[in-house]
Amino acid sequence: MTILDKIIENKAREVAERKALVSIEELTKKGYFAKTTNSLKTSLLNPASTGIIAEFKRKSPSKGIINAHVTVEEVTTGYVQAGAACLSVLTDMDFFGGSDEDILAARKANPTIPILRKDFIIDEYQIFEAKALGADVILLIAANLTPTRIYELGKVVKDLGMETLLEVHDQEELDRSLCEYIDVVGVNNRNLKNFAEQNVNASLELADKIPSHCIKISESCISQPETIKQLREVGYRGFLIGETFMKTPAPAETLKSLIAQIQ
Numbered sequence: 001m002t003i004l005d006k007i008i009e010n011k012a013r014e015v016a017e018r019k020a021l022v023s024i025e026e027l028t029k030k031g032y033f034a035k036t037t038n039s040l041k042t043s044l045l046n047p048a049s050t051g052i053i054a055e056f057k058r059k060s061p062s063k064g065i066i067n068a069h070v071t072v073e074e075v076t077t078g079y080v081q082a083g084a085a086c087l088s089v090l091t092d093m094d095f096f097g098g099s100d101e102d103i104l105a106a107r108k109a110n111p112t113i114p115i116l117r118k119d120f121i122i123d124e125y126q127i128f129e130a131k132a133l134g135a136d137v138i139l140l141i142a143a144n145l146t147p148t149r150i151y152e153l154g155k156v157v158k159d160l161g162m163e164t165l166l167e168v169h170d171q172e173e174l175d176r177s178l179c180e181y182i183d184v185v186g187v188n189n190r191n192l193k194n195f196a197e198q199n200v201n202a203s204l205e206l207a208d209k210i211p212s213h214c215i216k217i218s219e220s221c222i223s224q225p226e227t228i229k230q231l232r233e234v235g236y237r238g239f240l241i242g243e244t245f246m247k248t249p250a251p252a253e254t255l256k257s258l259i260a261q262i263q
């Protein structure tokens with residue numbers, strides 16, 4: 001069993017429990033459900049955008065605790081002030097130490113920036129939940145979803161006025177997963193089945209395989225300004241970065257100095 005299999009098995013149990021407690025009907029009346037969403041696509045297409053999607057991530061299955069000392073409010077407001085194009089907030093508790101409260105707090109503190117709900121989405125229910133939590137963008141991971149599920153879930157995302165980030169790790173996943181509901185394609189440099197990679201080779205290899213009309217971003221294992229420049233040259237507009245910032249005592253300051261080196 002891979003780490004991803006374990007995460008998905010756990011997630012199915014979690015979603016079933018949540019569904020039994022709060023109905024979709026109730027979710028549509030909760031929190032930020034009625035709020036108009038902020039577009040990631042628009043943000044990334046702005047020529048002045050830094051393209052950095054800055055992630056709030058306390059821990060991960062491969063690294064353990066990354067940062068237990070900072071608050072979601074201070075980090076996310078700092079990310080926005082430093083020039084992030086979008087925020088990514090982990091809501092998976094068991095493997096990544098995130099929570100619903102984290103994304104609610106990030107939204108409350110940052111009303112106008114797009115926010116990605118970073119979780120393992122396997123059910124329509126979680127998309128309604130994400131909207132109530134104030135998310136604008138939903139991650140769909142090709143490694144654990146069939147093409148039919150990606151299409152069905154992508155349609156729900158669109159119907160709720162949000163955007164879909166499709167995550168792929170190789171050409172097989174890319175070829176079977178693209179559909180009309182994908183707004184942004186992300187290449188995860190890390191293989192979620194073993195969490196092994198430490199480089200951006202997957203993004204470099206897939207750069208010219210992704211259709212040119214797609215907005216593409218590179219995810220994970222990015223720490224150097226030179227890497228961002230190299231990825232920009234092959235067409236990447238967005239860079240999803242967590243650990244590089246979160247492992248430092250002041251994540252937003254680290255983002256600020258990275259931005260200074262890529263402009």
Ligand SMILES: O=P(O)(O)OC[C@@H](O)[C@@H](O)c1c[nH]c2ccccc12
Pocket residue numbers: 055057118119120141167188219220221222240241242243244
């Ligand atoms: O911390 P990093 O290496 O900068 O990676 C951030 C982000 O890409 C990573 O957290 C991630 C990408 N896809 C995911 C899917 C689920 C959980 C986490 C992820």
